[in-house]
Each structure stands twice: as structure tokens, then as C-alpha cells.
Amino acid sequence: MNFTNFGRYILLLKSVFRKPEKFKIYFKEIAKQMDYVGVGSLGLIAIISTFIGAVMTLQIAFQLVSDFIPKTIIGSVNRDSSILELSPTISAIVLAGKIGSAISSEIGTMRVTEQIDALEIMGINAPGYLILPKVISGITMVPLLVIISMFLSISGGYIGGALSGAVTPAEYMQGITTDFNPYTITVALVKAFVFGFIITTVPAYEGFYVKGGALEVSQASTRAVVISCISILACDYIVTQLLL
């Protein structure tokens, strides 16, 4: 994203947060988007998180071969990694692919078929009507999905450890309950909030300013996912640096 694009992105956001014409209609749209972003992504996030948790347990167990390190450490490392990094970041990257491309292609198609022009002509703030509900659903649903992901990732670690015999359930449970720092949850939720904003606004921007036809819509969609992923990783570093 060069400076011109960044400037246009900021100007688009300014339009997005204009006062809605009718709150009732916006609420309906927000509910629809929350269902799509939250409920619609639940299955995918559940599967990914559970497997990542299980694999994490196996890999930590593989690396901790010293007799001086208690096996309970597998649980605590898995817990902190899941909460601080894996659940927010992996979930966000997966959601950027699923939701980001959908947002970009939906808005891009509306642009090339003049549906956005139709909204403008009616006197409706098109960025507000189309993007605001998506942003609100992103910043509320992504943190919720991340909380679920944390739980499932840690549970996946438990299942993986128990099935493989890498760590006993008792040791794992002891590991995840020892020296827990609740502040890590705060850091993860701040990340999820930021990622939710990126996942919805960057693709919306790419879709909103599409020019051309089907080819350009698909290119915008690809660009949206790539830029979202890079932005997520960059913001992940910045938030981690600022909060830890």
C-alpha cells in the first residue's frame, strides 16, 4: 500500500463512520454480518485450532527431551503460545482468507455492476451502509472466535498429548493451570480487535475502488488477502512490542 492508497483508505474510513441514515437497517445488516463472520467461521476455526493445539503438544514434547525439564511445561508452553500468538494470529490469517476475499469480491462486484452508484444516487452513504456493519462484526466476532480458538487449541493439546502419550492428562492439566498470567488474554484480545478491523477494512477498501470487470475483481480479492495478511503480521509485532 503506497501513500496514495493509504490516504484513500483513511478517507474511506472517514466515510464509513458517518452517522447512519437509519440505525434499524444498519442493525439488521450488522446482525447478518455477525452471523456470517462469527457463526459461519466457527467450524473452520474449531478444526484448525484443535489440530494446531494437538500438533503443538507433540512438537513441544519432541523438543523437550531433557530429564531436568518437567513434562508439565508442555501444558504451560502450549497454553501461552496458543493464547498469545497462535489463536489470534492463525485465526486472523485464516479469516483474512475466508472473510477478506468474500468482502472484497462482494463489494467489488457491486462496484462494477453499478450497485454502489445506485446506493449513492438514492442518497445513501454507500461506504457506511456496506462497510460499517462488516467492521462492527469483525471487531466483535473475531475476538469471540479467538476466545473459542484459545479454548479449543488448549483442549486439542490435551487430546494430542493423551492420544500420543507425549504427556499424561494429569501433567498437561497441571501445566496449563500453573503460573497463568491473565494479562496474556488481554494482549490476545487487543490483537484480535486490531486483526478484526484489518480483516474487514482492507478488503472493503480493495473492493470499493475496483475499476473494470471480473478480472479486476478477482485481482482485488487476491490483493486484499495478501495485504491483510501482511498487515496482520506487522500489527502483531507492533501490538506485541507495545503490550509485552
Added chain:
Amino acid sequence: MIEIKDIYKSFSGNEVLKGISGKFEEGVTNLIIGGSGSGKTTLLKCMVGLHQPDSGSVLYDGRDFTPMSYEERIEVRKEIGMLFQGSALFDSMTVEENIMFPLNMFTEQTRKEKLERVNFCLERVNLEGKNKLYPAELSGGMKKRVGIARAIAMNPKYLFCDEPNSGLDPKTSIVIDELIKEITEEYKTTTIVVTHDMNSVMGIGDYILFLHEGKKFWEGSNKEIAHTDIQELNDFVFASRFMKAAKDKF
């Protein structure tokens, strides 16, 4: 009435509109015609505010639209209905929801009142009972008619139509033209149609503004168009053999 004064518009140094002026009266069908790339759609978009002209003004019953703030424009836009070239119906909504959409946004009517208005608009465009269909289930002509129904849902004072006949068979084109003319005369709207369809020009062109290479070359009615000496206009209007043969009968 809509008046445009000295409209200039360029894109990346390429001047598309070069000082266009004209007056579009209410209750008559005003046509903007011209070949591809003559600037007619750009002019239409400048008039409705989708493009900002480089200079010049667009007056809606004396109200200058070009320098207006976002909020002021919203008020004018509530009086505008527009039919797009590709109909621009919202894919995710049914026919009924498409027509009801502006009513939901800007009126405090009850659901029953809104539904009555939707049914009235659908009846007006001969699409009774098609409420629950999605745009993907409609033919090109039906989409255009739903587009007109949505455009008139709010009782607009100004109706813009961007190439309403494109992609339609001749018979359906005539139906759409007649519908636009009837609505214009019935509701006394200021209607502006951008077209390069000669059937529309001859059929409903009460006032015609001819653009060529971004300039206004001619203005008049469909009765006068056959009797001009302007080469560019004659080349455009009587381009086909059929029109050449028919010229003497006009």
C-alpha cells in the same frame, strides 16, 4: 427543470466534456445522444454527482448541485430516481426488497404502506406478482422494469436513465421507452435518457441534445432531427441503410 451550464470534465488530461450547456424541461422526455465515447454517460454522471465536473454548474430547479455539501446533496438525491444500464439491482435482495429499499431508508411508512407502494410500482411496470423473485431469476427486460419500479418508488422529481435499451430486443426496447414516456408525462418528472438507440430517438425524443467529441453539436426535437444539415448528426442518426431509406419519410 434541470439546467446544465458550461460543463467541463477531463480524466488524466483527456478532456471528455468541453463546455456543455442545456435545459431539460419537466414533463417531457429529454434525450442525450451521441456515439460511443462522445461523453454522454460522463455528462449524466456529472449531473447526478457521481463525477465532479472540473467547472460548470448543474441546477436542479435553480439549486446549484455542484458546490453542495454532502448533506445538501443527500436532500437533492432523495428527489432523484435512476435506471442504470445494467439495472444495478441488489443481487442479495428480492424484487420486493429492491423496490422497498429506498422506502425503508428514507420513510417512516408502515410495512403495509410500503408493500402497497411496491405493488403499485410493480403494477405500473407490468410485473405484478414478481415480488419474491431474485434479480438472477429475471430476464434483461424484466430487470430494466424492476429498475424503473425502484427508481419511481420514492416519487422522484428527476428521472435519469442510462442506456435503458442496451441489450434488449426491439420489442422490449419499445416497451421500456413507452414506459419511460408514460411515467414522465404522468408524474411530470424531469426525465433525461442517455441513449444511442435510434428507435428511442424517433419515438420518445421530445428534446434531444446531440454530443460529438465532448461538445454539444445540436439540440432540438425528434421532428427536427431529420431536417438538419449538420454532417456529424446525420452521420450518427442515419448511419444504417434502413434509417437512410427512411429519412425522406420523416
